[in-house]
Amino acid sequence: MTFAEQKTVINLPDLLFSRYCKETFGLNRGVYNTIDEWFYKNSAESIEVRRIKILDFLLFYISSLKDVEKCKIKFGKGNLVNLLTEYMKIAAK
Template identity: 45%
Template sequence: MSNVSSISFSKASVEKGSLKRSEYLNLPDLQFFLWCQHKYKLNRGVYNTIDDWFYNFGIKQVIHRRIYILAFLEFVKENDLKQQEEKKFIRFGNGGLTRTLQQFVNVYKMVK
């Protein structure tokens, strides 16, 4: 098993267009989740809900969904940095996750 915490999101990977070939995107599901948990402080239930939401939104391919999941988590991290630093896990509150996913879609003008 690889050391999940040592895998980092590389800006160079995005710029070179090699994001789809990036090591962390191709990890088995549990290892990818553990990497996300370490980097973004989310629990398995929130991760599964985000993954399911993007699937139902129409993003069927796993690797594409993972790219959207990471973009969404960065969106959350940037917009709520102060609050998240103080907590063990990301918290959205009642209905907050769906509302935040919809905001993300609207900001990036994703079309279903």
């Protein structure tokens, strides 16, 4: 994703941004809301910063999958917070 594309996506209205996440990453609205709230509580109060982090996290997660083409995002019970924490550790470096 280019900088211009990212800038356009992160400035979409909330419903359209969550739809983008669903269409692009297979992310349902409930998981999107959980990720958004987690970033809000953990360092990203600005909506623009949170959306950048959400996209970066989703790309980080997808890049860790063995077969990206066939995988839909599934975090499993309790695994989402662990993955978000791992992402923050790596992103902080």
